[in-house]
Amino acid sequence: MKVADIRLTPVAIPDKPLLNCKGVHQPYALRTIIEMTCDDGTVGLGESYGSIKALTGLREAASSLIGLDPFHLHDLKARVLRALPNGGGINAKTAVADHKVTDVVFSAFEIPCMDIQAKTLGRPVSDLLGGAVRGRVPFSAYLFFKFAGHIGQKPDEWGEVMTPDAMVGQARRFVEQYGFQSLKLKGGVLAPDVEIETMLKLREAFPHHPLRIDPNGGWTVKTALYIAKKLDGVIEYLEDPVLGMEAMAQVAHECGIPLATNMIVLEFGQIAEAVRKDAVKIILSDHHYWGGLRASTHLAKLCAVFGLQVSMHSNSHLGITLAAMTHLAAATPNLHYACDTHYPWTNTDIIEGGLFQFEDGALAVCDKPGLGVSIDQAKLKELAALYESAGMNDRNDTLYMQQFDPAYERRVPRW
Structure with a gap:
C-alpha cells in the first residue's frame, strides 16, 4: 500500500465576531481539508490550518509524499523535513504563539495516514493509540x-x-x-x-x-x-x-x-x-x-x-x-x-x-474503522467556493478590529 494522490482543499467557515486580546474574529475562519488516497483506493482524511504559511507548507510537501507507505510515519517526517529544508518559518505571524510549519505539516499528514492505517485494520483510530x-x-x-x-x-x-x-x-x-x-x-x-x-x-x-x-x-x-x-x-x-x-x-x-x-x-x-x-x-x-x-x-x-x-x-x-x-x-x-x-x-x-x-x-467515541467520518463533497465544494470569494488568505484579528475601532492597537499584555 502506497500513497498515490493527495488533494488539498482550502475552505472558509463562517465565523462570529468573537473578541480576544488581539482583536476580533473575521467573518471567516480558514481551514485546509486533506484527502490522501492510496493505490488500493483507501482514502484517509485530515484537517489543518488554512493560513497561507500552513497551506504553502502543505502544498510544498504533498508531492514528496507520493509513494509513502502510510504506516511509515518516520518516513513521513523525513519527507516533510526534506520538502521544507528551511523549516517554512512559523504558521501565522499574527498569532500569539509560534508554531513551526514543519510541525504543523507533519501533524496534518499524520492524521490521514492514521485514518488509512485504522481503516486497513478495520479498527477505530483510538485503537492505534x-x-x-x-x-x-x-x-x-x-x-x-x-x-x-x-x-x-x-x-x-x-x-x-x-x-x-x-x-x-x-x-x-x-x-x-x-x-x-x-x-x-x-x-x-x-x-x-x-x-x-x-x-x-x-x-x-x-x-x-x-x-x-x-x-x-x-x-x-x-x-x-x-x-x-x-x-x-x-x-x-x-x-x-x-x-x-x-x-x-x-x-x-x-x-x-x-x-x-x-x-x-x-x-x-x-x-x-x-x-x-x-x-x-x-x-x-x-x-x-x-x-x-x-x-x-x-x-x-x-x-x-x-x-x-x-x-x-x-x-x-x-x-x-x-x-x-x-x-x-x-x-x-x-x-x-x-x-x-x-x-x-x-x-x-x-x-x-x-x-x-x-x-x-x-x-x-466512534467505533467505526478509522476516524469514523467521511466527506460530503457537495458541502466541501461549497466551502471551497466560499474560500475563493472571501478574499482572505490569513487571519488578522487586529486588522479587523480596527474596522470597528480605527484607534485600536494590538497590545499584549493589554491590562
Missing part, C-alpha cells in the same frame, strides 16, 4: 465576549455579549443546548474587574460547573495576581494569564490557582524548563502542532511522569478535527479536564451526516 479508556469525551463550552454582528451584516443569532449578565445568558444557552458541564471564558478583552465580575456571576449561576478563563497572555504579572486572588476558589485553572516562561513562573509561585498553557509549552523541548521553573501545572495539547496524535499521547505520558495534568486546546475547526480530538482524548488515560472546542460556534461542516451532536456536553 492504545485503545479507548472512556466511551464518551467531555467538552467545555467556549464563551466569548462578542459584537452583535459583522460589519455590514445584521446581528447574528447570538447577539451582543459585552457585559457579565449577557455572558451568563450566553452560558445558559450553551448549557441548555449542548449540555456542557464545564465553562471556559476567553478573557483579556474587557477591564479586569469586569472579567472578575463575569466569572463570579458565572459561578453564582452555575455553582457546580468547573470554570476557567484564558486571556492569552493579555495581563501583566501584577494584573494576573490581582485577578487570581479575586478568583481563588472560583476557577479550576487559569490559562496563560501572562506571556513568557519567567512571567508564568512568577505568577505560579505567588498564586494558589493551577496555571495551564498552550502558549509557553508548545514543543517537547520546552517541557523541561517549565518543570524546572514550576511554571505550569496543566499542558493543553493540540495535535495540529504537537506532532500529531501519537506525539500527543507521548506528551500525556510525559505529563504523568512530571506530575503535570493534561487537557486539550482548540481553535476554529470542522468535524475531521473534532473526530481526531475525540479519538485522542478517548485514548489518553490521564486527561481529567473537559476539552476545549470551538465547534458549536461553527454551525457548518463538510462531513456526511450533518453536525456532531453533543449530549450532556460530551461526544461518544
Whole structure:
C-alpha cells in the first residue's frame, strides 16, 4: 500500500465576531481539508490550518509524499523535513504563539495516514493509540465576549455579549443546548474587574460547573495576581494569564490557582524548563502542532511522569478535527479536564451526516474503522467556493478590529 494522490482543499467557515486580546474574529475562519488516497483506493482524511504559511507548507510537501507507505510515519517526517529544508518559518505571524510549519505539516499528514492505517485494520483510530479508556469525551463550552454582528451584516443569532449578565445568558444557552458541564471564558478583552465580575456571576449561576478563563497572555504579572486572588476558589485553572516562561513562573509561585498553557509549552523541548521553573501545572495539547496524535499521547505520558495534568486546546475547526480530538482524548488515560472546542460556534461542516451532536456536553467515541467520518463533497465544494470569494488568505484579528475601532492597537499584555 502506497500513497498515490493527495488533494488539498482550502475552505472558509463562517465565523462570529468573537473578541480576544488581539482583536476580533473575521467573518471567516480558514481551514485546509486533506484527502490522501492510496493505490488500493483507501482514502484517509485530515484537517489543518488554512493560513497561507500552513497551506504553502502543505502544498510544498504533498508531492514528496507520493509513494509513502502510510504506516511509515518516520518516513513521513523525513519527507516533510526534506520538502521544507528551511523549516517554512512559523504558521501565522499574527498569532500569539509560534508554531513551526514543519510541525504543523507533519501533524496534518499524520492524521490521514492514521485514518488509512485504522481503516486497513478495520479498527477505530483510538485503537492505534492504545485503545479507548472512556466511551464518551467531555467538552467545555467556549464563551466569548462578542459584537452583535459583522460589519455590514445584521446581528447574528447570538447577539451582543459585552457585559457579565449577557455572558451568563450566553452560558445558559450553551448549557441548555449542548449540555456542557464545564465553562471556559476567553478573557483579556474587557477591564479586569469586569472579567472578575463575569466569572463570579458565572459561578453564582452555575455553582457546580468547573470554570476557567484564558486571556492569552493579555495581563501583566501584577494584573494576573490581582485577578487570581479575586478568583481563588472560583476557577479550576487559569490559562496563560501572562506571556513568557519567567512571567508564568512568577505568577505560579505567588498564586494558589493551577496555571495551564498552550502558549509557553508548545514543543517537547520546552517541557523541561517549565518543570524546572514550576511554571505550569496543566499542558493543553493540540495535535495540529504537537506532532500529531501519537506525539500527543507521548506528551500525556510525559505529563504523568512530571506530575503535570493534561487537557486539550482548540481553535476554529470542522468535524475531521473534532473526530481526531475525540479519538485522542478517548485514548489518553490521564486527561481529567473537559476539552476545549470551538465547534458549536461553527454551525457548518463538510462531513456526511450533518453536525456532531453533543449530549450532556460530551461526544461518544466512534467505533467505526478509522476516524469514523467521511466527506460530503457537495458541502466541501461549497466551502471551497466560499474560500475563493472571501478574499482572505490569513487571519488578522487586529486588522479587523480596527474596522470597528480605527484607534485600536494590538497590545499584549493589554491590562
